[in-house]
Amino acid sequence: MTSHFSSLRSALRTDVTSSLVVFLVALPLCVGVAIAAGVPAELGLITGIVGGLVTGLLPGSSLQVSGPAAGLTVLVFTAVKDYGLAALGVLVLLTGLLQLALGALRLGRWFRAISLSVVHGMLAGIGLVLIAGQLYALGDREAPGSGTSNIAGLPGHVADVAASRPALTAIGVGIGTIVVMTLWKKVHGRAQLLPGPLLAVGTATAVTAVFDLPVKRVEVTGLVEAVQPPGLGEFIRLVDVGVVATIVTFTLVASAESLFSAAAVDRLHEGPKTDYDKELMAQGAGNAVCGLLGAVPMTSVIVRSAANVQAGARTRLSRVLHGVWLLLFAAILPDALGMIPTAALAGVLIHAGFKLLPLKELGPLWREHRGEAVILVITAGAILFTNMFEGVLVGLVLAVTKAAWEVSHVHIDVADSGEGRVRVRIQGNATFLRLPRILDTLENLPVDRSVELNLAGLRHLDHACMTALQNWADQRNARTVPSDRAPAT
Incomplete structure (x- = not known):
């Protein structure tokens, strides 16, 4: 009995410690993803809170952490630009309901059948579009919009920034953020318990405040004020083919990212493995709640999940508590968000975008499986020059064609x-x-x-x-x- 009580106490202690680590990792990413998606920063925090308090309580994966992800930033930005912020709740709500249906039909495991080259191409395409857009935010400028227009506008953006001292200052803050995150990864020992993104954003915020730098800060509206439940009039948009396509894209990308993240997290620990259908339903429940609150969609996030495992988490309590800490921060210290320079968050997302690019894997893949490498590159390029849905569709068609060609020998x-x-x-x-x-x-x-x-x-x-x-x-x-x-x- 004493041994069992001691074991429970030890698990509780490590879960509480892990939840604090995950909270510190999630905080700047929740805010950064929301800002990059063109929505109030509080909506990113709301999604992180729901990821902890709703999805975190549900069965599926015990150690995986959910919240707003960089992989959906481009999709949300495009959706908000095309249909308005008021429509976001309907899009996310229907995404969640569709995920619930797919999980109930036991289709979660089928997401594992997607070609790995298409997945890597999808992530690479997201990374390229994310980087292209955040290069503008790095200089406190608005991005033109689509991937092609962002790339085409870069020469003009560089000329504009070069002639503006405040813009150069903002770029300095953003680049400094990236440098701190990159160098912090090389530090070993217990210092790694302090997440690099938090340290980098905290340093940038402190420098900006001390020297009163002329850079943009995060605009704060308040947690309650940011909540925008979808109105009945927004559901009329469901007759629009573009809206339906956006919902399907949200569902496919969010589900695939979550379930591939689950597979990666399962390899990091020896505990119970993921039930993919239950995890898909847990993600659907979380997205349905996010939709009702008008927040951004969620996925399982490998960065936060890996931090959770590496910090020693043993049960789902750690991911639930991380949602509690996010809620307390948003309720007690909302003004702290207004001190964060947006260029620092752009730096965090550019760093995240580069991590989505399979730079190390592409060379060996080209030498050993050239066809797979071609599919990866074409998928990424198609996403960059068209959109997420069409790009992934191109990749899937190529993968199926390649498989059919090889099988039909x-x-x-x-x-x-x-x-x-x-x-x-x-x-x-x-x-x-x-x-x-x-x-x-x-x-x-x-x-x-x-x-x-x-x-x-x-x-x-x-x-x-x-x-x-x-x-x-x-x-x-x-x-x-x-x-x-x-x-x-």
């Missing part, structure tokens, strides 16, 4: 059996993708020979190939086979 053996007869044996999987090669081989056979076509070695023959082979045999028999020779069979 056929071996064609042509042999002269004498007596004016040619034997052709086709083995493997004959699909329409290999039809040109099959027909080229058959049509190049000598017209003065009879042909024996052996298909016994085929594991699969699709309708297109079966029809083409029958047509070829009929035409050859009708055209060139002498009467004393056997027809093509």
Whole structure:
């Protein structure tokens, strides 16, 4: 009994400590993601609070932490720009309900079937768009909007910033934030308990306040005032195809990011593994609540989850308490947000964007699996130059096409059996993708020979190939086979 009580007390102590670490990691990211998405900073905190107090209590993954993620920043920014802040609640609410339905139908595990190259391409595309947009925020400027316009406007942005002393000051603050985060990762020991993003943003805030630097700060509206439940009039937008596509995109990206994060977190600890369907429903419940509050959507976030595991968390209590600390901070110290320079948060997100780029993995992938590397690059580029939904769709089509091409391998053996007869044996999987090669081989056979076509070695023959082979045999028999020779069979 004493040993059991001691074990519970030890678990409670480590969970409380872990929750504080996760809170310190989550605070600047919640605020930064909201600002980058073009919504009030408090909405990011609300999503973090819901991620702890709602999703954190539900079954699925015991140690994974949820909140606003950099991966959804671009999507939210575009949605708010296209449909307005008032519509955000409806979009997130329907996303949550759709996730609940997918989880109830036990479809969560199917998100694990997505090609890894498409996932990495999706994250890389998000990272590129995020970086391109935050380069403007780094100089206290508004980004033009889409990925292509952000990239096209960079030369003009550089010229504008170079002629503005306040903008150069803001860039100095942002770059300083990135430098502090980068160098802090090289520090070892217990100092790592202090998260790099918090240290970097705290340092930038202190320097800005001490020297009264002329840079933009976070605008504070108040936690209660930031809550914007969706009105009935906003649900009328659901007849818009673009709104429906946005909801589907939110659902797919948020679900995929959450479940891939769960797979990564499971590899970090020895405790109970994730139930993917229950985790998807937990994410759906959290997003439904966020939608009712008009907040930004949530996903499971690998940075916070890894910090939770590394800090020694044992149960879901740590992720619930991190939501409590976020709530207390937002309620007691709301004015502290108004002291944070937006350039520092831009620096945090640029750093996060670079971490989404698979720079180390791309070289080995190109050498060993060149087709996968091509899919990754094309997916990222498609997201950058179109949008998230179309970019991921392009990647999925390429991945499926590549898989179909590799699976539909056929071996064609042509042999002269004498007596004016040619034997052709086709083995493997004959699909329409290999039809040109099959027909080229058959049509190049000598017209003065009879042909024996052996298909016994085929594991699969699709309708297109079966029809083409029958047509070829009929035409050859009708055209060139002498009467004393056997027809093509």
